[in-house]
Amino acid sequence: MSSVLVRSLLRSNSIKNEFKLQLGGVLSICSNNTDPTTTMQDVKAALLKHMGLERGYRPLQPNRSHLLDMLPKNQDELPPRTMQDSFLSAVIPLSSDIVLQEKYVTFLGHVRLGRLMEDMDMFAVWVAHQHIVNPNQVPGEPTPYVLVTVLVDQIDFTDLVPKHDADIRLSGHVSWVGRSSIEVTVWLEQKVFGKWQKLTRAVFLMAARNSTNTAAAVVNRLEPGSEREKEIFLGGEGRKKRRIQSQSTSLLKQVPDDAEQQVIHDIFVSTVDSNDPNFHKRILPSHSVWMDDCTLSNIIFSHPENRNLHNKVFGGFLMRQALELSWTAGYMYSKFRPKLCHISDIGFHKPVDVGSLLRMHAYVTYSEFNYAQILVHAEVIDHRGMHSTTNNFHYTYQMPEEVPKVIPQSYHEAMMYLDGRRHFQRVMGLVK
Structure with a gap:
């Protein structure tokens, strides 16, 4: 057997073990915010409302400069947050929505992975917004924050081939935070014979910007609680160092x-x-x-x-x-x-x-x-x-x-x- 193939098998097992460790460690402490009835359509609607936007294309976006006064000047003005605070789950209801199946299905009856990448990106933005708690926020006003995706870290896939007629669940939480950057870890699972099976995991790095998207905006610090949360946070630090080294x-x-x-x-x-x-x-x-x-x-x-x-x-x-x-x-x-x-x-x-x-x-x-x-x-x-x-x-x-x-x-x-x-x-x- 090829040495590359042997390493591939070892790598596959490593990915599965990492899923178990991360999900096990986080799910044991982050179950308060999960709602099995929340769908990705709900997430998209919630994001529009949170940003103060309406459906329908308008070439010119509404003026958001009046929201700048709500932004804090430094992190000390913001309360620290935990990984539990941002943990969320949402479902893509492929088992019951025939119209949705048409959008996701390939000619072989599998799921288009590109569609899943779209959903993971949208979901990661919503999770990142859950991390931000701003005491200066005026009730009834849109958030003064704009979150943009800076990069997606390495994405690994398990051997499970997703089917077009079974529900897929997205789960995620904030795993690392800088001064104005937020790292979000997202998992995909599919329900197979009544059990959720792992599909993939991705790490999204978001940049927090002000309401006019002209400058960086500070975000809440992340305070790891358990030993497992500290390990996850250190993983984010390690990824940051690896990116710097890779660039150099x-x-x-x-x-x-x-x-x-x-x-x-x-x-x-x-x-x-x-x-x-x-x-x-x-x-x-x-x-x-x-x-x-x-x-x-x-x-x-x-x-x-x-x-x-x-x-x-x-x-x-x-x-x-x-x-x-x-x-x-x-x-x-x-x-x-x-x-x-x-x-x-x-x-x-x-x-x-x-x-x-x-x-x-x-x-x-x-x-x-x-x-x-x-x-x-x-x-x-x-x-x-x-x-x-x-x-x-x-x-x-x-x-x-x-x-x-x-x-x-x-x-x-x-x-x-x-x-x-x-x-x-x-x-x-x-x-x-």
Whole structure:
């Protein structure tokens, strides 16, 4: 059995154990706010009311500058909160809502994971709002806070394939807080034969902004209670340090290390004729494919129905579009229906205006045994034809058989290859 496959099995068991630890530790103390009858539709309606918004698209948003006076100047003005205070659950009632099933079902009768990413993003925002208690809040007035998704940390999936006709439950709580940032951990479970089975877990990092979305806003401190809560909080601290380290060692800032340079050199040597001293011609090795031949692109025009509460394109919509494009790219590359195993960090670099042209490019950047690492690069094209990066998405897919090896040709592709290799090794537990 391949060493990568062995590690994959160990990684899968690790994910299941982490679900049990986190859910067990939190559910034992956070049961007061759960309501099994709350649906995601209720959550969306509650968010609209909380923000003082109404249904229906309006090109110009209502003026919220009068709410600025309610915002505190520092954290000491806000009461500390616990993880229990923000714990919530909501259900996607697929077992009883036929219309909803049509929206979520795939052609194989499974659930569209992209739709679930949309729901998780919306749910995470609502959970984060539960954490904020502002003594300056005027009764009857909308909240002066605007919460935006900054990034989504690594998302791991269990082996359970979600069905389109069984209820799915979202649960979550605030797991770490900075001065103006809130980390929310969200789980998905599906009811199978009367029991809730784990699907996935994701960590969302939210930025708190003022009512006009022009500056950061301070939020309540998080005070861990039990030993388990302290462990969860320290996990958030660890993720923050890992992100800082990852940024400092980015291939945009540092040259590849010695081992990575050797990897690229070995690939180059395998693609040239050893009898040609001028490296005149490159030859594709057997059971391999040039990286340039396994790419896929699309262009999306963003409509008002894709907006969030702030008239920007909803981050969950971007995640869904990118995920479905990556799956299609993986299918065309491998000729198999790929199984999504992991999603690495998703960063939201720039908001996307409604009416923008959004271009997405999917690249198979790295492959090993029966796994493929796929990057989706999203960019906005403005009216002047200028391109601006909005997101980079990294996906790890598993195929039923060994896949062709991806071979870079240019230095640019070589850096994409190494970046994909880094993401693959981290999600597979090969490196920390």
